[in-house]
Amino acid sequence: MNHLFEEINFVENPLYESIIADIATKQYSIVEGFFTDDEVSVLRGSLLEKYEEDAFKKAAIGNRVNETIIKSIRGDVILWMDETRASLSEMIFFDRINDLVNYLNRTCFLGILQKEFHYAIYPKGTFYKRHIDTFQNDDRRKLSIVCYLNHEDWQPENGGELVLYLNENGQEEEKVIYPFPGRVVIFESQIIEHEVKPVDTKRLSITGWLKTR
Numbered sequence: 001m002n003h004l005f006e007e008i009n010f011v012e013n014p015l016y017e018s019i020i021a022d023i024a025t026k027q028y029s030i031v032e033g034f035f036t037d038d039e040v041s042v043l044r045g046s047l048l049e050k051y052e053e054d055a056f057k058k059a060a061i062g063n064r065v066n067e068t069i070i071k072s073i074r075g076d077v078i079l080w081m082d083e084t085r086a087s088l089s090e091m092i093f094f095d096r097i098n099d100l101v102n103y104l105n106r107t108c109f110l111g112i113l114q115k116e117f118h119y120a121i122y123p124k125g126t127f128y129k130r131h132i133d134t135f136q137n138d139d140r141r142k143l144s145i146v147c148y149l150n151h152e153d154w155q156p157e158n159g160g161e162l163v164l165y166l167n168e169n170g171q172e173e174e175k176v177i178y179p180f181p182g183r184v185v186i187f188e189s190q191i192i193e194h195e196v197k198p199v200d201t202k203r204l205s206i207t208g209w210l211k212t213r
């Protein structure tokens, strides 16, 4: 019998258990300090370096059609991350995410087989209007994950709050979340409508999705 338990080799992780419990009860979870101050700082450096190299601009060129329509909905600039060519700091990021995904797959039967993440910068004055993260004919996105990489002195007055629109017994309720560095927000992609309020100071993050298939 002992032998059997050794093979299972499962260590309960209290942080992940609290995320799972949150999502099961309210469809979202706010995790403080998912990344340490040092990790946030290294990831922020990596994001800003790529921004200065103009890599974000190049990523946007594919979307030039409908540019004005898109800008009235969302004003962020993004750069998709490539795990197969990850830098040292990006490896730390993906190690954390993969650890969470493995735990979710072992405990929740979510069947997460794919993921996609991008850096995002919201320049001053930009926003992302109320939306849902799944496309009409593609329901593979299960969980949305937003990781904030702002500077340590980020203030609520800087704007850029993430607002989740929750359904509380038929009544809509707004959950306002400030993008403080190190904070990670996870929510059900297919259920929770949300928006990013106008930003007053350049706002930095990594956003991604855990997907089936």
Ligand SMILES: O=C(O)CCC(=O)C(=O)O
Pocket: 128, 133, 146, 161, 162, 194, 195, 196, 205, 207
């Ligand atoms: O940055 C955030 O807080 C949310 C971003 C978002 O909703 C998205 O990229 O779909």
Ligand SMILES: [Fe+2]
Pocket: 131, 132, 133, 194
């Ligand atoms: Fe979104």
